[in-house]
Amino acid sequence: AQSSVTLFGVIDVAARYTKANGQDTKQLTNDGSSSSRFGVRGVEDLGGGLKAGFWLEGALAADTGTADATRFWGRRASVSLMGDFGEVRLGRGKTSTRLVVDDFDVYTTTGLGDVTRVYSLLGSGIDTINRADNLVQYFLPSDLGGVYGSFDVAAGEGVNGKKSYGGRLGYKMGDLNVAGGYQTTDSFNSKYKQLSLGGSYDFKVVKVNALLTQLKFGSLKQNVYTIGALVPVTAAGSVTAQFSKASTNGTADASATTAGDAKFLTVGYQHNLSKRTALYTTASYIKNDGLAAFRVQTNAVAAARGGKSGGLDVGIKHSF
Amino acid sequence: AQSSVTLFGVIDVAARYTKANGQDTKQLTNDGSSSSRFGVRGVEDLGGGLKAGFWLEGALAADTGTADATRFWGRRASVSLMGDFGEVRLGRGKTSTRLVVDDFDVYTTTGLGDVTRVYSLLGSGIDTINRADNLVQYFLPSDLGGVYGSFDVAAGEGVNGKKSYGGRLGYKMGDLNVAGGYQTTDSFNSKYKQLSLGGSYDFKVVKVNALLTQLKFGSLKQNVYTIGALVPVTAAGSVTAQFSKASTNGTADASATTAGDAKFLTVGYQHNLSKRTALYTTASYIKNDGLAAFRVQTNAVAAARGGKSGGLDVGIKHSF
Amino acid sequence: AQSSVTLFGVIDVAARYTKANGQDTKQLTNDGSSSSRFGVRGVEDLGGGLKAGFWLEGALAADTGTADATRFWGRRASVSLMGDFGEVRLGRGKTSTRLVVDDFDVYTTTGLGDVTRVYSLLGSGIDTINRADNLVQYFLPSDLGGVYGSFDVAAGEGVNGKKSYGGRLGYKMGDLNVAGGYQTTDSFNSKYKQLSLGGSYDFKVVKVNALLTQLKFGSLKQNVYTIGALVPVTAAGSVTAQFSKASTNGTADASATTAGDAKFLTVGYQHNLSKRTALYTTASYIKNDGLAAFRVQTNAVAAARGGKSGGLDVGIKHSF
Numbered sequence: 039a040q041s042s043v044t045l046f047g048v049i050d051v052a053a054r055y056t057k058a059n060g061q062d063t064k065q066l067t068n069d070g071s072s073s074s075r076f077g078v079r080g081v082e083d084l085g086g087g088l089k090a091g092f093w094l095e096g097a098l099a100a101d102t103g104t105a106d107a108t109r110f111w112g113r114r115a116s117v118s119l120m121g122d123f124g125e126v127r128l129g130r131g132k133t134s135t136r137l138v139v140d141d142f143d144v145y146t147t148t149g150l151g152d153v154t155r156v157y158s159l160l161g162s163g164i165d166t167i168n169r170a171d172n173l174v175q176y177f178l179p180s181d182l183g184g185v186y187g188s189f190d191v192a193a194g195e196g197v198n199g200k201k202s203y204g205g206r207l208g209y210k211m212g213d214l215n216v217a218g219g220y221q222t223t224d225s226f227n228s229k230y231k232q233l234s235l236g237g238s239y240d241f242k243v244v245k246v247n248a249l250l251t252q253l254k255f256g257s258l259k260q261n262v263y264t265i266g267a268l269v270p271v272t273a274a275g276s277v278t279a280q281f282s283k284a285s286t287n288g289t290a291d292a293s294a295t296t297a298g299d300a301k302f303l304t305v306g307y308q309h310n311l312s313k314r315t316a317l318y319t320t321a322s323y324i325k326n327d328g329l330a331a332f333r334v335q336t337n338a339v340a341a342a343r344g345g346k347s348g349g350l351d352v353g354i355k356h357s358f
Numbered sequence: 359a360q361s362s363v364t365l366f367g368v369i370d371v372a373a374r375y376t377k378a379n380g381q382d383t384k385q386l387t388n389d390g391s392s393s394s395r396f397g398v399r400g401v402e403d404l405g406g407g408l409k410a411g412f413w414l415e416g417a418l419a420a421d422t423g424t425a426d427a428t429r430f431w432g433r434r435a436s437v438s439l440m441g442d443f444g445e446v447r448l449g450r451g452k453t454s455t456r457l458v459v460d461d462f463d464v465y466t467t468t469g470l471g472d473v474t475r476v477y478s479l480l481g482s483g484i485d486t487i488n489r490a491d492n493l494v495q496y497f498l499p500s501d502l503g504g505v506y507g508s509f510d511v512a513a514g515e516g517v518n519g520k521k522s523y524g525g526r527l528g529y530k531m532g533d534l535n536v537a538g539g540y541q542t543t544d545s546f547n548s549k550y551k552q553l554s555l556g557g558s559y560d561f562k563v564v565k566v567n568a569l570l571t572q573l574k575f576g577s578l579k580q581n582v583y584t585i586g587a588l589v590p591v592t593a594a595g596s597v598t599a600q601f602s603k604a605s606t607n608g609t610a611d612a613s614a615t616t617a618g619d620a621k622f623l624t625v626g627y628q629h630n631l632s633k634r635t636a637l638y639t640t641a642s643y644i645k646n647d648g649l650a651a652f653r654v655q656t657n658a659v660a661a662a663r664g665g666k667s668g669g670l671d672v673g674i675k676h677s678f
Numbered sequence: 679a680q681s682s683v684t685l686f687g688v689i690d691v692a693a694r695y696t697k698a699n700g701q702d703t704k705q706l707t708n709d710g711s712s713s714s715r716f717g718v719r720g721v722e723d724l725g726g727g728l729k730a731g732f733w734l735e736g737a738l739a740a741d742t743g744t745a746d747a748t749r750f751w752g753r754r755a756s757v758s759l760m761g762d763f764g765e766v767r768l769g770r771g772k773t774s775t776r777l778v779v780d781d782f783d784v785y786t787t788t789g790l791g792d793v794t795r796v797y798s799l800l801g802s803g804i805d806t807i808n809r810a811d812n813l814v815q816y817f818l819p820s821d822l823g824g825v826y827g828s829f830d831v832a833a834g835e836g837v838n839g840k841k842s843y844g845g846r847l848g849y850k851m852g853d854l855n856v857a858g859g860y861q862t863t864d865s866f867n868s869k870y871k872q873l874s875l876g877g878s879y880d881f882k883v884v885k886v887n888a889l890l891t892q893l894k895f896g897s898l899k900q901n902v903y904t905i906g907a908l909v910p911v912t913a914a915g916s917v918t919a920q921f922s923k924a925s926t927n928g929t930a931d932a933s934a935t936t937a938g939d940a941k942f943l944t945v946g947y948q949h950n951l952s953k954r955t956a957l958y959t960t961a962s963y964i965k966n967d968g969l970a971a972f973r974v975q976t977n978a979v980a981a982a983r984g985g986k987s988g989g990l991d992v993g994i995k996h997s998f
Contacts, residue, residue, distance in 0.1 A: 105736075
């Protein structure tokens with residue numbers, strides 16, 4: 039059977055300055071714009087419209103030469119059967135609901151602007167907020183007139199916070215994209231529930247994104263409203279900005295473990311040297327309220343309760 | 359010099375149900391039919407009939423995205439010189455004697471049917487039953503009129519249970535294949551000895567396998583008799599079955615550490631979607647006797663002494 | 679943009695005998711002549727003379743199938759921009775000063791002859807003697823009439839012994855190559871300073887290398903003088919020899935932690951089976967003086983204070 043194997047990856051390195059609680063940190067760090075990775079993937083044509091595929095992809099950090107020591111292929115490890123019916127995918131990978139967040143976060147949940155920096159697990163200790171182990175996923179076929187979606191079950195195998203069900207449905211036509219995702223994960227005899235609704239419209243002079251995420255765990259609740267924009271300023275350069283407002287309910291506010299009130303602002307600029315190589319700079323700032331202590335990515339210093347955390351980076355990313 | 363480098367691998371994911379001691383487990387797991395792996399290998403033509411080759415191959419688990427954290431290239435890491443004289447191979451890899459077991463186990467020592475699940479180390483603590491470190495191997499050339507074989511020494515480097523000597527000799531002609539292997543490993547001032555004799559004949563309507571393994575450690579002894587069959591039922595599908603009877607001698611029976619009496623039955627079905635992609639299902643069952651407590655693969659629950667362990671899986675494997 | 683991705687590596691396995699303090703060790707080991715590695719690298723042409731490149735390279739040990747468990751890509755992980763101005767490289771890699779030592783050590787700091795076996799860290803505990811994390815490097819362009827060089831800064835990120843500055847300048851013309859490197863690393867409120875000056879001339883019947891390294895940490899100091907030669911004896915074979923004399927000053931001599939007086943002699947022979955595959959044998963011997971206790975590579979047994987360590991290996995290396 040005809041087949042192909044592709045080696046691929048990303049190296050993203052950034053010089054970053056962060057500050058929290060009066061202390062600043064200077065780092066050569068990673069993943070300011072895209073997550074660094076190394077991967078191998080392939081597709082085999084089985085005939086009759088059927089295909090088999092595999093995907094192995096793991097994280098790496100070029101500043102120290104490390105890979106993920108516990109999960110070398112931790113970003114995705116899967117085998118798929120694809121056909122007119124869509125795709126059935128087995129292994130480890132992103133949950134369907136996270137894909138909604140990725141799609142409507144201007145910074146695709148990466149770097150200083152990663153919107154999930156102000157998302158709260160509400161003390162649930164779940165392990166499915168981004169990727170999940172033991173995932174059985176079904177993706178709708180791509181020819182449904184703009185409708186797309188996927189649904190997944192993660193086998194918990196008796197480990198707390200790993201058993202989940204989720205799905206997303208979306209509609210993409212021309213410059214419009216809207217989608218919603220919902221996921222529920224078992225934890226401590228309760229359920230952690232994530233609802234994410236997103237939409238974007240590309241007006242050409244500006245592409246606008248909006249995202250609402252509601253997180254619940256028992257009586258605890260957090261809402262995160264996000265609005266973002268991407269403005270092409272030259273043929274190769276674009277300016278981005280995003281603002282999020284996160285607020286937990288009174289029950290969650292009362293405990294330092296679960297409090298999650300914050301405002302989060304990010305602005306960035308990316309200059310493409312080619313389709314595969316870009317220079318970028320990003321600045322972000324989190325202002326916590328109450329007992330919340332969110333901080334921007336790779337800020338080694340904890341924010342004070344109700345305090346601030348901010349960062350600025352300049353980096354380069356290269357895909358292969 | 360002309361040369362080639364090949365990227366290769368297998369992803370095998372299975373949904374599996376196992377039961378032992380009254381408790382059942384449901385998992386998305388791996389390696390129901392083939393061991394998942396990622397590898398790179400190559401051959402260089404040195405001229406004059408001489409070739410150099412390398413092989414790097416490591417295990418992975420697609421259900422969790424993990425690789426082997428301590429031995430990334432733990433399945434095989436070797437450099438070879440090959441010529442009319444055969445092959446000299448240095449590094450880590452399968453011992454010659456294990457290759458006999460692989461060849462005459464219908465399930466190639468993989469998944470629920472893996473025959474070595476009822477093999478006993480007899481308390482020897484050796485580390486050479488499958489692969490060995492520091493291996494110097496010699497393979498006979500391939501043009502000896504059907505005779506094949508290999509011989510190996512593993513340097514112990516002062517670590518208990520790692521110094522071994524072994525070899526195998528076989529004869530393969532048309533539908534017939536017979537081979538014998540013998541290995542001895544130093545452990546605690548004694549020797550762990552493995553003798554494996556195997557044969558297969560392909561009658562076309564059925565391929566029959568037989569395997570006898572005798573394991574000895576001091577006064578302790580285990581015999582494992584195995585008979586298996588593969589029946590092609592359609593152009594793409596085949597049914598497999600295998601039965602093993604393992605029995606330790608009285609000295610070994612007396613201790614829970616070394617007792618090894620059991621019966622082991624496996625049946626399976628594999629449907630090939632192509633040469634590289636297949637769906638399969640396997641069911642296996644171990645009935646221990648006396649103090650033995652063998653269990654089928656990935657059964658997280660220990661079998662009771664003299665108790666049962668069983669499993670059923672449905673999976674997909676894809677090679678690239 | 680036009681681009682290329684290359685998979686590459688080295689497998690080097692050797693049988694080695696070492697002796698120190700009256701005890702001998704026999705091993706199947708690695709890296710007698712070249713460091714075993716697995717890597718992926720690529721270059722993208724960005725147009726207008728500008729290029730982007732990446733490089734991922736990690737160590738492996740074929741005798742045990744291990745990779746570097748903590749830094750899979752620990753030999754080099756970097757992204758580069760290259761042009762008429764030279765190259766700016768970000769990530770982890772060799773420091774500029776170490777490149778001088780590599781170039782003028784007949785054994786390129788590898789195997790039994792590795793000159794740095796008698797280099798002393800003088801109790802500084804620095805982590806930049808070979809490679810450094812968080813490295814920002816600038817390489818001069820290659821068209822400067824024989825002048826070459828590179829300069830680097832490693833961000834310490836608050837970790838002792840990791841913040842460094844260094845550079846090298848060299849001149850290569852015809853059979854002559856000379857270079858000097860200097861690096862300073864912060865450690866415990868003091869600085870570890872390395873100066874290395876090297877030169878080589880290829881007289882064809884013999885290529886002669888000379889290298890002087892001076893290491894300083896506070897009032898502690900070590901000088902290491904090295905002279906080496908490579909003699910081509912046949913079209914495919916060459917004999918090598920190298921002698922080093924290391925001596926610490928009185929302050930360093932007084933403590934077992936910092937004492938570093940030794941003589942170090944290595945002889946070797948390499949026979950190339952092709953450009954990519956070679957057989958080799960090496961013998962080396964270290965004679966310590968005073969409280970020094972250097973030992974040859976992979977000698978598991980510590981040398982006695984002022985005692986001897988020696989080794990002999992026979993190996994094969996294969997590049998792909």
